Amino acid sequence: MKKNLTKAIVVFLLTFYVGNSFAQTPWKCDGRAIGTYNPGSNTFTDDTKLYSAVFDALGNVTYLDKPATTGIGLNALGFRKQDGFVYGIRYTNYDGNLNHLCRIDSTGIIDDLGSVSGLITNVQYFAGSFDLNGDLYATSGSGSSPYQLYKINVATKVATDLGTMPYRIIDMAFDPITNDLYATSSNLTNNGGELLKIDLSTNPATVTSVGSFSVFMFGLFFADGNQLYGFGRSAEDNTTSYYKLNKTNGSVTSAGDGPMATNADACSCPYRLSHSLLGKATCINVGEDAVFKVAITNITSAPQNTKFDLTLDKRFKFTESASQIQTNIQAAFPGSSAVVTISNANGGTNNVISISTITVPVTTSVPSTVSLAIKAGVLGFTPGEQIIFQSTISVPGDPLNLGTDVSDDPLTAQLDDATTLTICLPDEGPLPVSITDFKGQLNQGTANLSWKTNNELNTRKFEIERSFDGTSFAQLNVVAAKGSNASSAYQFSDAGIPANAVVYYRLKIIDNDGSFKYTSIVVLKTDDIAKEAAIYPSPFNDRIAVTTNVETKGKVIVAITDAAGRKMTERSTTVEPGSNTVTLDGLGKLQEGFYFIQIYNNGKLISTKKTMKLQ
CATH class of the missing domain: 2.60.40.740 (Immunoglobulin-like)
Structure with a gap:
């Protein structure tokens, strides 16, 4: 059943206006996240870059860059439920003047509301969030410590100093139900950070570390009730993604790739x-x-x-x-x-x-x-x-x-x-021989298959079957088993694969007593359609085949993580240019439920796929 329902996380083109001489239109509180990112100069006249992100029913996310806002640098964003506007603090001009409070409406108009008294001058303010009473909390984040936490009355533009923070706060967000304040800190030595919980009942505020993660988390916001999300850069491969955060232990789970960014900020309207x-x-x-x-x-x-x-x-x-x-x-x-x-x-x-x-x-x-x-x-x-x-x-x-x-x-x-x-799969049962590696690679119209076995003393032959629809298979060739109790390697080439084709291969392993079982299916795509990774079968039981397209010879790692982001297993192999299939076996020990297949090419995460494990 096809679904056309989508949820858009939209960041509008921002136009800069000075003065408060025009009417602004509040945001619709429909769950969207609102954010910015920039090249990293963090200056008063930065060209803030913007993006839009659309999440669809299948969990895919598509990002579209928007034109840059010229001549303005903005951070410490927060959504204020009392009037439906987004507020932020403009970067300092390092001229001794106070930072300015800005208001952004749903059409992208920015109104410079003037300077905020009580703030330290000549520093940048990165983190911002509104509490349930409509006060903006912000922290100074540039330069060396001490880092200060402030509460800003947006009506009077007066900041109250809440004391020194023991951490460099990158962003923060109030829980819309409990009003608890969460924040992310940076660890510049390993490109990671920590999730923090800030107790505002003391002065200075008391900061408790919830947990650490290997992500430099630019933005923090709540969505879908009081579920905490972040936007940040991975310490492993420098890719930027959205993450779902566990407020109890700080663990993170990838929730979709994001646009490349050096610095960014995000907020949302969860009051809905x-x-x-x-x-x-x-x-x-x-x-x-x-x-x-x-x-x-x-x-x-x-x-x-x-x-x-x-x-x-x-x-x-x-x-x-x-x-x-x-x-x-x-x-x-x-x-x-x-x-x-x-x-x-x-x-x-x-x-x-x-x-x-x-x-x-x-x-x-x-x-x-x-x-x-x-x-x-x-x-x-x-x-x-x-x-x-x-x-x-x-x-x-x-x-x-x-x-x-x-x-x-x-x-x-x-x-x-x-x-x-x-829909449940029938019980596949164990293979009569141990297949340790069944993979394929498609290059210039020829599919090159290879597999390795252990303990095939009772195995008679391997029948290679091919399909162009993934359902109807026909025998392509027969390879006699070597009958060894040691490791054996096999290869087979299938030439003449047509252009714009997806071709499926499997092995029918026949034992001496006539019993047989099938391997997992290797899926290969010709270069002109192999644009993204594919997994088969999905859901899986004991085995899964992952097909990906690469441009150069290199190392591919396929990792399986659970819904909490914990790595269950991984496989590393060297691949050739073109379409390649990597098979992971022995997955029957995994519990039933949803898993994510993460594919790395030469250390860079290139794809994440959602699938299900069945018993």
């Missing part, structure tokens, strides 16, 4: 309605009953009457009656009238639900949750098929300028990606 759609973490069998758990977070100032909509793939249906669902919602969200309508769409039956007037209370800790019972059909599925689902919520009439929220899959790090259900 958002929701997640939790599906089954493991695979689902045909004909199986399952549930979606819908959690709705309300960080506005009052309960909101919301509308919920979800259309299932036509092979699924809702199994409870409208009246039963209404009863469930009224129990989870007291005071809701919850008018439920179930209908048909796209050839399905009872696969569309619309619920109006769900009264969502203000979230003070854990969001309110309700379950929706669904059932998979018995026909039309392919083992291993991944099917996506995404719901929406909105407030009719949009009186708070919140827009429509698309659901987020809470099992992944990506923002607002669709929830995935995976």
Whole structure:
């Protein structure tokens, strides 16, 4: 089922105006993050560079650079919920004058509000965030210590000194529910940093380290409730990415690649309605009953009457009656009238639900949750098929300028990606021989396959099979087994691969008693279409093949990490120019759930793919 729902993280072209002689338009509080990055000069007249980022239902992120804002350098951004504007502090001109407070509206107009009294002059201010009362907190970040923390009243433009910080703060963000202040610090010796928690009840404020990470985190912001995100540069390969941060231990998980940047800043408006759609973490069998758990977070100032909509793939249906669902919602969200309508769409039956007037209370800790019972059909599925689902919520009439929220899959790090259900694979069973390395490389129309074995005393032969659609395979050649109990190596070349082709190979390993099993599939693409990495099968069981295209001979590392960012295993190999496939075996020990395949070429992360492990 194709989904066209997207969530845009948009940074608008900023135009600089002096004075407060014009009307500005507030931002729509629809979950977008607002940010800037620059080449690193950090000057009063910097040409601040801007970007837009679009996250789609599949968790992919696309970035588009915008024209630079000329003649202005800006940092310490924060979103103020009281008026719907973004504020920031302009870089110093090193002329002894005070730094200026600026206000940015949704059309990109910047209003210079004038100097802020009480700030140290001739230093830069990198970190900024608004608390729930509408005061801007900022820290001096350039030069040597001491680094000062300030609270700025935006109406009077007066800063109150809250004391010296023991860390160089790069950015900070207030939790929109608890009002706790989190910050990132820099470690210039290893390009990493720490997640900090700042207690403002003391003066100077008390700073506690939550945990460290190998990322120089430029920007920090909250999205989708009180989930903390950051934007930073990896210490491993200098690539810039979005990260999901754990507020308890400081661990980070990649949430999508970002534009290259030397310095950057980010903020967001989390004071809104958002929701997640939790599906089954493991695979689902045909004909199986399952549930979606819908959690709705309300960080506005009052309960909101919301509308919920979800259309299932036509092979699924809702199994409870409208009246039963209404009863469930009224129990989870007291005071809701919850008018439920179930209908048909796209050839399905009872696969569309619309619920109006769900009264969502203000979230003070854990969001309110309700379950929706669904059932998979018995026909039309392919083992291993991944099917996506995404719901929406909105407030009719949009009186708070919140827009429509698309659901987020809470099992992944990506923002607002669709929830995935995976059809279970049949049990593949063990191979009759140990295949330690099955890979392929495509060069100038010829596919070069190779594999290595251990302990093939009972193996009779290998049948090489090929497919051009990944489903229908035909025997291509037969290679006799060497029958050794030691390591053996094999090679085979398949010439004449047409242009604009994707070709799939697998080995049928036949034992002396006639029993057989298949290897994982090697996927090769001709140069004109091999633009990005591919993994097969997805989901996987004991083995997975990763295909990537490289321009020069070099070292490729394929690593598997779990949803928390922990590395489970990796494989390193030397590849030739063109399309190459690397196979990882022995993955049966991994637990069921979602994993990320990270591909490094000569030390640089070139692709990250999401997949699922099945038992």
